[in-house]
Structure formats: C-alpha cells, structure tokens
Amino acid sequence: MTSKTSGPWQPAASETTRSEQRLFAPATQRNRDAILAVLREVLPANGLVLEIASGSGEHALHFASALPGLIFQPSDPSREALESIKAWTQGAQNIRPPLLIDAAAPAWPVVHADAILCINMIHIAPWAATQGLIRQAGRILKAGAALYLYGPYRRPGRTLEPSNAAFDASLRSRNPDWGLRDLDEVAALAKEAGFSVPEVIEMPANNLSVIFRKEARR
Template sequence: MASDRPAFWNPAEQGTAPALAKLSAPAAARNRDAILAILREILPAQGLVLEVASGSGEHVVHFARSLPGLVFQPSDPSPQARASIAAWVVEADIANIRPPLALDASAAAWPDIAPDAVICINMVHIAPWSAAEGLFRHAGEGLAAGAPLYLYGPFKRPDCPLEPSNAAFDASLRERDPQWGLRDLSAISALAEASGFAAPEIAEMPANNLSLTFRKR
C-alpha cells in the first residue's frame, strides 16, 4: 500500500551537493540512453522502481528525469555509493527519486517497499553468486505477476564464444576476486525460473552487453 512507502524526497531540503561525494562511471554516460530505450518499453507508466546496486547514481538520475511518471528507489550496500547517489540527485534537483537505501542483494531480508519493477545494471558479474541468488529470490517474492526484473551487462551464452573484450574482462574480474566473473545466461535463466520468472526477453546492446527482461509469472 502507498501509505507503507517512504515519503518523497525533496532535494531542495537537502542543501548543496558535496562535490567530493560524487562518483563518476564513464560507462554510465555511454550506455544510459540505450538502457533507457529498453526501460521505456518494459516499465509501467506509473509506479515504484527499485534499482539494486545503483553505484554512482548517474543512471537513476537519468532515468528519473526521463520517466517522470515513475518513482525511483536507488540502493547500494556501499556508503560511498549512497553518498554519491545523494549528491547527484541534489545537483539534478529531481523529486521522483527517494533517498538511497542500504541494500545488499545477498542479504536474508530486504526492506519492505513493494516495487512495481526491479532493475539491476552491471551487478551480477562483480558480486558473488549469492548476490544474484538474492536478487532473484527477493524480486520473485516482491513483484506482482507480469512485473519486470531487468538486468543489463555482459553474459556468457551457450554455444557462443566470448568476444575477446568480454573474455579479457571476465579473466580480469576472476583475477580480482574468484567469486566474480561473467555469468552463464543459462544459469541466470535457471535461477530466474526457480524464483518464479518466465524465460528472459533478450535484447542485444552496444559493447557486447545484453538486456534481460524477466517477467514474474
């Protein structure tokens, strides 16, 4: 119910954004419009969108500005990322973004916010597999039938060799942390099915990335 949700955030009440708090991810500027084009097709006209692993906050600001009928709830387990999200939102002066939540995808419990959609960009390959498990489990429990869970990033596909850039990226991730690395699309799809989602709608994206839209059954 709407009454159970946090009040809207008024950036004007937050003061001036601290410049040093703002993080910047160059990839966000490169891929945000391609992702937005997909979101325009899959998101409802109105409702609450939970973004898991919001990172710097640049994506959520761009999406909220472009989709004013929706309310966005950013989240990230990192205090530094949450400070950056807050700084970007204050600077942009956008009212349809809520204060960032401290949310770890792999946590046993998530905040009770009843989202109408969940989006997660470039997370599952730079986190342990337990984060993907938590993402699908909690999204499956919280979304209504037909609601979307959207993922963006590089994935391994059956019977399809990795592009050289993605192979190098995968190797570098696994060198940094053995629990990281590009995920098999078949494993992600199986996880989704076990969590109550239909097979993904797949869209090819720039720079050898994929958009995956899972609908709750």
C-alpha cells in the same frame, strides 16, 4: 559484509573524479541512453522502480529525469555509493533517498516494487548476490512486473567475444568469486523464483538487456 565490494568507478583511479561527494562512472555515459530506450518499452507508465546496486547514482538520475511518471528507489551496499547517490539526486522530485541493500541479504527493507532494475552488478559480485537478487525479486514483484538486468553474459554455444573474455579474466584475477555469469544459470534461478523465460536484447559493447517477467501463480 556486502555482496558488491567494488563499484565500477573504483578499478581505475584515473577514471574517477569527485565533485562534492559525486562519483563518476564512465560506463554510465556510454550506456545510459541505450538502456533508457529499452526501459521505455519495459517499465510501466507509473509506479515504483527499485534499483539494486545503483553505484554512483547517475543512472537513477538519468532514468528518473526521462520517466517522470515513475518513482525511483535507488540502493547500494556501499556507503560511499549512497553518499554519491544522494549528491547526484538531491532535489529530484521522483527519486527517493537511497537504501542500504546488500543483494545477498536474507531480507530487504522493501516490501513492494512495480519493477526492479539491476545494471552491471552480477558479474562484479559473488554468485550469492545474484541468488539473493532473484529470490527477493520473486518475493517483491507482482505478476507481470519486470526484473531488468543489464551486463555481459556467457551464452551456450557462443564463444565469448575477445573484449568480454579479457574482462572476465580481469574480474576473476581481482576476485575469484566474480566473473561473467552463464545466462542459462541465471534463467534457471529466475524460473525457480516464478519468472518467465527471459527476453534478451543485444546492446552495445557486447552487453545484453535481460528482461524477466513475474508469472502469475498457478
């Protein structure tokens, strides 16, 4: 069983078109440049970047094209998504073939990465996927390396924005294991896995960039 059972392209059929085996996620067009601006400051100049829950593959292609010094390793638990990633990234020199990875799995087929990205997954997956993501990131990343998360969150002392409240209700109606996560709970998991307090950056459409750095072992 995969941890992410539905990609962001699936809920509205009217928003989904196919050219060959490519899937199109409308949100990617809206957020990719804002995310890229943050990643330019977060990612190393060189190295391997593992993306968890790559979805359609559009983000991987956009980031890899803009950051040629990095090698990108996309992944997803959906075989349909893997075919889309292959179609989007065919011929890209700095993108590896996608891997089948369930974030909640007890082991991943990756032993090292210089950074990990996860965009718009943890609210469209069971909590076990977030637990697995952070646990495996703590195992794979070395001191100073970044775990980058993007999406909407609940934050203490703040009322959810109306759009996020409606989105959260919609997610929970589709699957009670889904929904916006409490940022403090995510940060607590990360602390247990050896990560720093997160850097939080406000993003368009009430989303956040959340950057954790792996701390050196004491």
